[in-house]
Amino acid sequence: DTAVSQTPKYLVTQMGNDKSIKCEQNLGHDTMYWYKQDSKKFLKIMFSYNNKELIINETVPNRFSPKSPDKAHLNLHINSLELGDSAVYFCASSQEMGTGLGLSEQYFGPGTRLTVT
């Protein structure tokens, strides 16, 4: 029944490691997103992706890369993890066709709390 799911829910790892977070949506949406929420609860978009284009927030380090094996999945790969990457990462999806990217309700996953030690 879960609309947007993420795995794992918690991820603890050491600096320098490479890790991935998986996201799946069963809503049939055409667009998916990754957000980072820091300790002060500030939500910042990292990527917007549909089958036509990938929009990258210019402040996101290139150690972060989204990978979409199909329309229902958008995984987040992070290389050479740093302490500052510790945060909660949210995946979201929306149906943008006919409205435009970013102009429709977004459905968020439950989040993945990443802790880098």
Add this chain to the structure above:
Amino acid sequence: GENVEQHPSTLSVQEGDSAVIKCTYSDSASNYFPWYKQELGKGPQLIIDIRSNVGEKKDQRIAVTLNKTAKHFSLHITETQPEDSAVYFCAASIIGDMRFGAGTRLTVKP
């Protein structure tokens, strides 16, 4: 790019009172303004949204107003209940770019 400011950062009200959260945005091209509620340990969930061709929208105890000239919009919650306690985020969006406010932690005291 768009810049969204949200006030207050924390808000405490007595059950039954009203709560108002205000946001301003910088880009006059923004045309979609959603409000999200985030409960502890969960992802944000849309509670109401408004588009730039509408000045006000209401859904039961929740209402949003938009003043395009002044570039500000507000969330109004009436008859607050303890279950309204959460962090609320406003956002402003133009095509390809949605920016969130910093959030308001609302506490409703029984």
